[in-house]
Amino acid sequence: MALVPLKKRRRAPSPPAGPPGPGRFPDVVLCLVEKRMGASRRAFLTQLAWAKGFRVDRAYSAAVTHVVSEQNSGAEVAQWLEQQREECGDGGDPALLDISWFTESMGAGRPVEIESRHRLRVAELAPHGRQMAPYACQRRTPLLHSNQPLTDVLEDGVCAEVERVKLSERYRTMKLFTKIFGVGVRTASRWYQEGLRTLLDLQERNTKLTRQQQAGLRHYGDLNTPVERSEAESTSRAVQEAVKRFLPGASVTLAGGFRRGKPRGHDVDLLLTHPEEGREVGLLSRVVSWLDSQGLILYQHSQENSYGLREGPEPLGGRDVMDRFERCFSIFRLEAQGGPGAPRGWKAVRVDLVVAPVSQFPFALLGWTGSRHFERELRRFASRERKMVLNSHALYDTRQNLFLPATSEEEIFEHLGLEYVPPAQRNA
Ligand code: UTP
Ligand code: MN
8 A cells, every 4th residue: 555656656767756745754764774774775775765755865955854874883984974065065954764664664554763772972973173084094893793693674574564564576576686796776676577587487488688688587596505614715716726727926816805804605706817017918818728638617707907097097987997908708607616515516606807917916816805984984085185196007196297106005005195994904
């Protein structure tokens, strides 16, 4: 019943549709903080609140009265708010609330009164004098809590309405489809509108799939099973061996979450380089062909290097700038680690191979180590505080109009005037 108007709104080609006007509670305008909540959960909670007649704005503005976040500290949300205010050039003084206020309100079908337990701890808030380092790249963030079970009403099953929406056909289907390697929200949504609901539907109804999506579908189960550290290491060894055959002296470095000390991840990120600039050219295709001939590659597509320093500094563009390295997106066929007891002899694992000329290697390593949030903050810091452009290829000083070379990550931090943050502390 409450979902009827929502369905009408969903005629728009890509989900979710915009906010549905003023809502049933004109004094309440919500804004959900995406950090730690994640984009898909945020989208889901937004739809839930819309269905309940709440106004939820995508972007922060002075109109927002309630900022809701999940698993963030008061300091983090205060920092977020400060940034939003700066970006929208307007103030506003919303209540900073924990998800508990949101779930109770959804359960009650109206905004419940704000109690102190709903508020993020004021003591933790960064005062305007800024006691706390404002950028994540100035702080040390260990892994610690990343594997803690979510303190999440969805899992606890406290809120029946939440459960109902979560189980809704559209939500389930979108989730199913977007977990296919090579399928984004737009494609998933189109398929949903075409009436497709299951993986079997995709196969049986001759849906047009790219080669990447076909591979994603074929290895759906494996690619949605976390990659263990031991698997990442054995992938790295296999690539190392291949590299040694064609270019002794070249190195293979495990980056991404594993370099930050995560015990498991969604893929394996490997960086290739050689201490003599230029020797790395041509290496990747040989390595990939050889691995392929050994039956180790289930899928791959490669992209050439398209970066030229002579073009001058790359424009900053969005915050998540794609880099231009020669790169291979692949799926490896990894021998099972589990020994004879393993249910099957092999497992499909997503692997990214990235080739960096040695002069760009420290930047590539820094960029590919993550976390994504840490990288965004580092780039934001460079740009705002230092008027420098940082990406995975270089650091450019716009005041002096010159590139600042580096032979290690430490030197990049030095150029930026930042204390060095080791990989294990970049889990922001
Ligand atoms: P990942 O998406 O692999 O994240 O990107 P992760 O931290 O390793 O997490 P899991 O464990 O696999 O889920 C790793 C880093 O590489 C950068 C990202 O910004 C991130 O910091 N990256 C990724 C790029 O620079 N370009 C890309 O195309 C992909
Ligand atoms: Mn990764």
